[in-house]
Amino acid sequence: MREFWENNQIKIVPWLLLTPALIMFSVYVVYPIIQSLSLSFFEWDGLADEKLFVGFGNYRELFDDDVFWTSLKNNLIWVIFYLLSPPIGLAIALFLNQKGLAMRLIKSLFFFPFVISQIVVGLMFTWFYDPSFGLLNVVLSKLGAISEPLALLSSERAVTYAIVFAGLWPQIAYCMILYLTGLNGISRGQIEAASLDGCSGLRMLWHVILPQLRPATFIAIVVTVIGSLRSFDLIAIMTAGGPYNSSSVLAFFMYEQSITNYRMGYGAAIATILFLIMAIYIAYFLTRMLQQERIR
């Protein structure tokens, strides 16, 4: 026994080390994914013992559901406008990238919105948009830009944009910190060499700085797209999907169908669609990561 252990330690030990994490991950992540995928072919209220097999029934119903298309369209709006945060984050990072004690404090304060819960962010902006006393309306009417108060969160056309705007606040902060770190790591030699060649300002930014910031840009885009597809908290706290589901996204639609309407199979089908959209993205990220692994 002891001899066996001595001889095979190196083969056995990694598996022993991996066991707790693998068990937890299988039970709470891998197995649920498989179960959700299969549940999407059933009708189930979450309580009954029997699940009714309906084949692609849930998916067919989904494609005829207006709320599904609204949610999908809103997801697209989220992704597109969320992608403003890397460039804006870069702009702020460039603006703030100076030395000094005060600057360090300012950078931390700029990062604040990312640290606080989205629930708190949602409350702040609900208020900011309030038609009777919100700062937005107070300022706009003082400036004479509007004659009637704007009720952004109860306008079917404007509501998603208003929520995305609130979401941009923490997301820009996140991208900013990624770029500040990236700027810190830029080789001084290249900047000096380029400026000796007469390169400066925007040209320097484009030809020398941005290429070196590529790792930061990559991560900023990845976390931004993931964050936009995951959006749930802000919608739940600011509008609960309303008015008339006009601000719903797939994540929220899924929650509503499963928990509020007890339609677990239908919810699983929505989750599956969202999962497939993200899977394309995850596959891209994984191949890139594993390629780098090989280069190393």
Place this chain on the structure above:
Amino acid sequence: MFPTPIDKASPAARTAYHAGVWVALLIWLLPLGAMLLTSFRSLSDISMGNFWGIPSEWMIIENYQGVFTTTPMGRFLLNSLMITVPTVAGALAISALAAYALAKYNFKLNIVLFALFIAGNFIPFQILMIPVRNLTIQFGLYDTIIGLVLFHVAFQAGFCTLFLRNFIKALPNSLIEAARCDGAGEFRIFFVLILPLIRPALAALAVLIFTFVWNDYFWALVLVQSDSVRPVTAGLEALKGQWLASWQMIAAGAIIAAIPPVSMFFLMQKHFIAGLTMGATKG
């Protein structure tokens, strides 16, 4: 350094820059400032519509005390703490073990398992929601702190393993080989040699996971329903309905909920940013 250090600019430009930075900061944090100011107001200010002027009376102590005496906010804070701290400990423990295995042992499935942990980070919560809720109910853990903790530990293990694996991978192999030559067992190498070396990475992860889990709302909504287990995010949402137009109370509650992660960030800033920006400089 890019852009050019402002110290090299003319004194006028320098002053303009510093003024500009503070103005930008003021605008950037306007929503937060407004909330802070409102949390100091009296109810009569709110009903009179005095939202943006100087408060007619300062109700700082009354409002913040009111949050604790008239609502279960104290309980919510305690719940958040009881959910967050064990999650951090549990996730770090199982991930450190797994990460070491993935970083320093060659075996067939190594890269597959690593890919699994990476992919797990990016999946939408909704694909897990129904089965995780059912599992938690089956385990008899619905509406308990342990139920939430177990899920968070499992989910955060993905990110922690990815992070720690890359960190351990960068440690020189010769260290481990030398220890093996000296006859140290594999577990001894991990606990005595590796664990002290990865302390900075563990610290960075601890602050990050603390913030992520503290700010979680979705899983609190799905796995918990009573005030005695609710964390502060879900509690705040519930109080919003109860307080209606008492915005000064909502504001005070929100500020209280934001204090722990914000102070965590300020105390451990270096670690926090190091964790968050992993890969932003190389990779």
